Amino acid sequence: MAHEVVLLDFWPSMFGMRVRVALAEKGIKYEYKEEDLRNKSPLLLKMNPIHKKIPVLIHNGKPVCESLVIVQYIDEVWKDKNPFLPSDPYHKAHSRFWADFIEQKVYDTARKIWATKGEEQEVAKKEFIETFKILEGELGEKPFFGGETFGFVDIALITFYSWFYTYETFGNFSIEAECPKIIAWAKRCMQKESVANSLPDQKKIYEFTVWMKKYFGMD
């Protein structure tokens, strides 16, 4: 079957990056369309009328929204290469649980580290470290959250790594000092081409955040 795949995305988005990683893992050719979130395209508004957000995967004209829903969709359609989820239902559910944990716990807290100051920022840093220590516990001695191979939970989490320099600089702390296993895991993931080619440079993300804070008067 001929596949026409388009990704509506925004380069610094860790959610968009998840889809880029997933597509690269499966070796899928696609058209990347950069969205200006201050001026959303008619295509984006038509393909994601509910949330009006990126990422949106458009496969043979039909939209799929929400990054982890998209990643699972990619895994189910292109099922013969590099499966992201284990085949055993319990281990699959276990992976979904941890991806959901990442969805619930990481983004809002992490955002507060660069977007706030003072007490609010300190609370956010503390929660961020607690969350990542829990994740370190789940990782244990495994090379990846998926076990021997890179999988769904790894995809859900690794994209935040591109923002680590931003969190550390604004928050004035070292994630490696607090969670060394997470950094070791992240570097292991970054050795994969699919990951390295999908994540922007950490300094670029930082510069973008500095610009964004000025632009929105968040300083």
Place this chain on the structure above:
Amino acid sequence: MAEEVFLFGFWGSPFSRRVEMALKLKGIEYKYIDEDFSNKSPSLLKYNPIHKKVPVFVHNGKHLAESLVILEYIDETWKDHPILPKDPYERANARFWAKFIDEKYLSAIWKSCTCEEKEREKAVEEVSELLQFLENELKEQRYFGGETIGLVDIAANIIGYWLEIFEEAFGVELLRKEKFPKLCNWANEFVSVSAIKENIPPRNKLIAFLRNRFGIGNTRHS
């Protein structure tokens, strides 16, 4: 092998009831343990140390938390009465809606019922917008799952039953028949399915519980 299935839940929680609905639809026998929130059992804390919440599902000693994760596991393990479609695009659509319901609906309903009077109109309008999305998504189908109850119907139990309970407990009108005819129709169909009917908490008990626990708030006329 004899299956050993346990569910730790709370009688009033739409989340633990979702799991019971799926188990009943598939004809799976299970042992149910009701949790007291003020005194969570050692088992609950052991099986869900991360969130410490219900529902917690245990199958042959293996435990799982988060209702939507549990529902997918149940669907993959017991194949009778599938609740997710086979087609990947339709599966993605079902997951999208289940996630959307989970993230937005209960908190919006909650807010409209318990917020200050001056914020009420805006909060009710937000619920209305959310309900309109579901009204549109139903199209001409009997259920969100098509001809039979599916993942989205079960996830939408909050709207199928709990919404009306909130309306009565707090005296707020949210699901008007003239505005949401399809959704109202769906709710009636939903609660008449025996697997659902057997798994909704008793109405008056739930209303009393909500009023007691969370207060009636500002008195208003229903």
